[in-house]
Amino acid sequence: MSATATITMTTLPSKSTIKHSPAQSHVEASSQNQPPKSQKQMTKAERREQQERQRAAKAATKVAGPQPSGSNQNSAQAKNSASVKKGGKGPDGKPTKETKETTPDDSARGLQIFSHFGLPKPPGPSKGDIHPAIIRLGLQFSEFKIAGANARCIATLTAFKTVIQDYVTPPNNTLSRHLLTHLSPQITHLVSARPMSVTMGNAIRELKLEISGSDIDLPEQDAKNLLCQKINDYISERITIADQVIQETAGTKIKDGDVILTYARSSVVEQVLVGAWDDGKQFSVVVVDSRPMLEGKKLLSVLSAMGIPCTYLLLPSIGSVITEVSTVLVGAHSLHSNGAVFSRAGTALVAMMAKQHSVPVVVCCETYKFAETIQLDSFTKNELAPAGDIFSSFPLTRSKDTLTLNKQPNLEILNPLYDLTPPSSITAVVTEVGVIPPSSISSIPLALGRTTL
Amino acid sequence: MPGLATTGANTSASASPVVSFNICETYASFLKNEELSAPLAAILALSKLIETSDAGTMLELVKALNDGAGALKASTSNPISLNAGCELFIAFVTLLPHDSASFSDLKLELVRQGQKYAAEALTYRDKIANLALGFIKDDSVILTHSYSRVVMKTLLRAHERKRISVYVTEARPRGLGLRTYEELTAAGIPCTVVLDSAASYVMDKVDFVLVGSEAVVESGGLINAVGSNQIAIIAQAANIPFYALAESYKFHRLFPLSQYDLPTHTSNVLSFPLSSGGNVASPPTTGAIKSAHERSSDADYIRQMTPEQIACNPGVDYTRPDLITLVFSDVGSLTPEGVSQYVVGMFAG
Secondary structure (H helix, E strand, O other): OOHHHHHHHHHOOOOOOHHHHHHHHHHHHHHOOOOOOOOOOOHHHHHHHHHHHHHHHHHHHHHOOOOOOOHHHHHHHHHHHHHHHOOOOOOOOOHHHHHHHHOOOOHHHOOOHHHHOOOOOOOOOOOOOOOOOHHHHHHHHOOOOOOOOOHHHHHHHHHHHHHHOOOOOOOOOHHHHHHHHHHHHHHHHHHHHHOOHHHHHHHHHHHHHHHHHOOOOOOOHHHHHHHHHHHHHHHHHHHHHHHHHHHHHHOOOOOOOOOOEEOOOOOHHHHHHHHHHHOOOOOOEEEEEOOOOHHHHHHHHHHHHHHEEEEEEEEHHHHHHHOOOOOOEEEOEEEOOOEEEEEEEHHHHHHHHHOOOOEEEEEEEHHHHHEOOOOOOOOOOEOOOOOOOOOOOOOOOOOOOHHHOOOOOOOOOOOOHHHHHHHHHOEEEEEEEEEEEEEHHHHHHHHHHHHHH | OOOOOOOOOHHHHHOOOOOOOOOOHHHHHOOOOOOOOHHHHHHHHHHHHHOOOOOOHHHEEEEEEEHHHHHHHHHOOOOHHHHHHHHHHHHHHHHOOOOOOOOOHHHHHHHHHHHHHHHHHOHHHHHHHHHHOOOOOEEEEEEEEOOOOOHHHHHHHHHHOOEEEEEEOOOOOOHHHHHHHHHHHHHOOOOEEEOHHHHHHOOOOOOOEEEOOOOOOOOOEEEEEOOOOHHHHHHHHOOOOOOEEOOHHHOOOOOOOOOOHOOOOOOOOOOOOOOOOOOOOOOOOOOOOOOOHHHHOOHOOOOOOHHHHOOOOEEEEEOHHHOOOEEEEEEEEEEEHHHHHHHHHHHHH
């Protein structure tokens, strides 16, 4: 082995493909010095190098064609170095990213930054037998036909009710154990359509707890009915009734003559405003919206149909109206242990602007949206809106192709869906257990009478 | 446990407070006791209501208590602290486990508990004084605002072992700071009254600020005589600690979003007069003028606000939790975040 060691040292100065050349020359040197060994006799490193050689050769023949041999060598080396770096997993996605050749591959277009978010893509072919309700739900999620933390959670739980009713326990199995394994691929399918929201995660965790705790002696139909009943109770208790309590509590913070500002569309805030108007309070609403989703339009149509005086503007112009606003009311996707609120992208700007002008910021959030994690910034965990114009509702004056900007090689579209509002910008959080300051999230389990959320 | 729901005569008898038991009068008579603060007087008044009530079920009793509390709140312009006491007592009544044999036994138990609580609560001020003592160093210069029984007890306790000197703000319009001045001077503590507007002038000479409270709210903030918020802001700007002393029965579930979200902020406060019958530019001829001969030299003429002008001003204000360093209470010394955790836990049962 000492002979090979000295050979590696002499080839170090070449820096072009750093990781690559010592390995390659190492391989060449060893093949010169010794007869080729069988797999068992080679060391792990040598086996690996052989694997890479074979893979590189395969990839080189694959991408052969219009390129001259020089660039072929380059691309082979680059691919090799890429696979060496990433541990050699699947040469498909990486080479197109690294080499920037003129064979564009739209579906595998990657982002140089925020690549850890993952690419939004339509759900692939389902593995295992996925219930049709789940398949439909996955499609609805990926096309944003159902959006919003509450809506997604309720839709997921309703679909799971159907799945549970259609489920038949195989012989020699108990419902409490096998149903969980039956549900796992369904959940994976949903996650592949769109990353799971915190609400869905909490609800599914409760469901799994209920399933694993279900009585073995119960006849199957009774156990299934019991589970469906528990799901109904969860939806009713922690979403529907919680929303009513929040509506009453937050409604007391709205007085006659107030100007309430809200951002995008939160189902809870919509309920609060409608409820306060029905109680006879006279106030006006400023709806702030942003592209590409333009969810505020739906809220605007609901509020103005009720007769509430509304103003509608886009996020960049918020500075001109903030001085007239008395309270800011926003919803949340999730609430974290450090008091930070994870909500539709743009909420943080609204909250910080309001704080700057001493306008109280009230977040309406049910307790089932609490995540026990701590989140400090918006880019560790986020989700990207899919490219393309699934949200566009403007009448098009130019063809869709020019608008989608998909084919430009030097342009990447980045549309994160969520952002983080720091607890310092929030005045109060209205939950169904009361109004709490964001720093006291940890006292909520005490109020709910349990040890964890 | 609750017996048959008897409607009609029972509810009407216990709902109308005027028949044999006037809660407002009872409350006022309890308040005459110097030691009792508003929330405690409210708790005792409500216990008395239970004693004389003929409600047959828990539901009726709670309704009667709520009616009584409502009557008390309506009788005063600053209901915040007595509201804290009422809510605490009603929460206690509803959350008490019913293991008594009959309803009248339960009522007796409730009354007993109410009176026991009030008696124990009188010791809270001593507890707080002992707790705050550790934060008062020898030769401290303390700034306080208006008059507070808890602060008074603490200062007198500190004076027994250490040297302290006190600045107290006048606290217009009621001028309660002067009462503090009188009591401290009588005890031998060096004390000086400063104008409310001189708070920032004096702040750099002070070691820390000590105030009492009317209520401590769920956000961890403080409701106290108007002027406290000002002093807190100046103290933060000068990096001086701001300590609030509050007994635990003053913790309230209120959550004001701003100064104007308080129940004491009526439409009258800070209102501009109507232009027709306006008193905008009228000279204060009806003001309380000390003596006639002062009017002759205009330079020494001290003008005073008219009662109508004073009525446009708030009586209490709200201090945000980020301006408060610590809240000393009988349950311990709490940070403002700790206060909100305690309040949530207290009312969750």
